[in-house]
Amino acid sequence: EPEVTQTPSHQVTQMGQEVILRCVPISNHLYFYWYRQILGQKVEFLVSFYNNEISEKSEIFDDQFSVERPDGSNFTLKIRSTKLEDSAMYFCASSDSGRNEQYFGPGTRLTVT
Amino acid sequence: GENVEQHPSTLSVQEGDSAVIKCTYSDSASNYFPWYKQELGKGPQLIIDIRSNVGEKKDQRIAVTLNKTAKHFSLHITETQPEDSAVYFCAASYTGNQFYFGTGTSLTVIP
Numbered sequence: 001e002p003e004v005t006q007t008p009s010h011q012v013t014q015m016g017q018e019v020i021l022r023c024v025p026i027s028n029h030l031y032f033y034w035y036r037q038i039l040g041q042k043v044e045f046l047v048s049f050y051n052n053e054i055s056e057k058s059e060i061f062d063d064q065f066s067v068e069r070p071d072g073s074n075f076t077l078k079i080r081s082t083k084l085e086d087s088a089m090y091f092c093a094s095s096d097s098g099r100n101e102q103y104f105g106p107g108t109r110l111t112v113t
Numbered sequence: 114g115e116n117v118e119q120h121p122s123t124l125s126v127q128e129g130d131s132a133v134i135k136c137t138y139s140d141s142a143s144n145y146f147p148w149y150k151q152e153l154g155k156g157p158q159l160i161i162d163i164r165s166n167v168g169e170k171k172d173q174r175i176a177v178t179l180n181k182t183a184k185h186f187s188l189h190i191t192e193t194q195p196e197d198s199a200v201y202f203c204a205a206s207y208t209g210n211q212f213y214f215g216t217g218t219s220l221t222v223i224p
Contacts, residue, residue: 004156033210042217043157043202048210056210091156099209101147104156 002026004105006092012111013082021077021108023092032075033093033102034067036060043091049075050098082112115140117205119215126193127223134218136203137185143205146186147212148177151200160201161188193222 005024013019025032034046047057049067066078075094079086089109093102116139126132138146144165149157163170163177163186170177174193179186190197200219204212 006156031210035212043204043212043214045211045213056208058211097209099145101159101162102212103159104149106154106156 004092004094004103006090006105006108008108009106010109010111012113015084015112016081019079019082019110021079021090021092021110023075023077023105024073025075025092025094026096026103027073029094029096029103031055031095031098031102032067032069033095034077035091035093035104036088037091037107038088046077048098055098079110082110084112086110087112115143115205115207115213117203117213117215119203119218121218122216123219123221125221125223128193128195130193132190132193132197132220132222134188134201134203134220135185136187136205136215137183138205138213139184140205140207141181141184142207143213145206145209146177146179147204147206148188149202149204151202151217153199157202190220193220195222195224198222
């Protein structure tokens with residue numbers, strides 16, 4: 001069964017450093033998403049991406065964040081200058097249609113020290 | 114924006130009993146309501162969903178009901194098994210893009 005994969009599973013970085021979180025969505029999907037989950041809190045939407053551009057983003061997704069689909073298979077989330085409060089689990093998801101089910105990856109745990 | 118509330122936060126049931134998790138939403142424009150199961154160390158897995166044009170949907174031991182007037186929806190798991198133990202999240206969406214999640218319910222099925 002096709003699944004969304006994410007790398008790395010755990011990333012530790014120092015405050016102020018740039019990180020790139022990587023995702024490989026399900027191959028025939030066209031819509032891609034990033035969510036985050038701070039420990040003990042709700043899963044929160046960050047951004048959706050379709051046709052090589054952002055289709056929707058939340059207030060959390062400020063200028064520190066960017067997304068890219070550098071090739072036909074990868075979808076990345078970049079945080080330019082990490083802050084302590086960026087520590088969270090980051091989930092990538094994909095969907096074959098903007099109105100259908102979203103399938104989530106296993107997540108990348110980001111720890112900012 | 115949308116606000117989704119979920120109850121209870123923890124739920125323990127005996128194996129074979131039923132479990133019910135309830136969610137409410139605030140935005141009447143929401144029209145898609147998925148339920149996700151998250152096991153330890155894994156990402157959320159879609160287990161069932163319902164759209165606003167349907168009042169109930171069932172898939173084997175799992176069912177979801179939706180009351181649009183009251184703006185609430187519920188997950189029902191019958192004949193629970195130990196492998197049903199996990200955290201369950203409800204979500205609501207009105208754009209098809211952004212999902213608004215509940216706070217999660219930690220379900221424990223006691224053998």
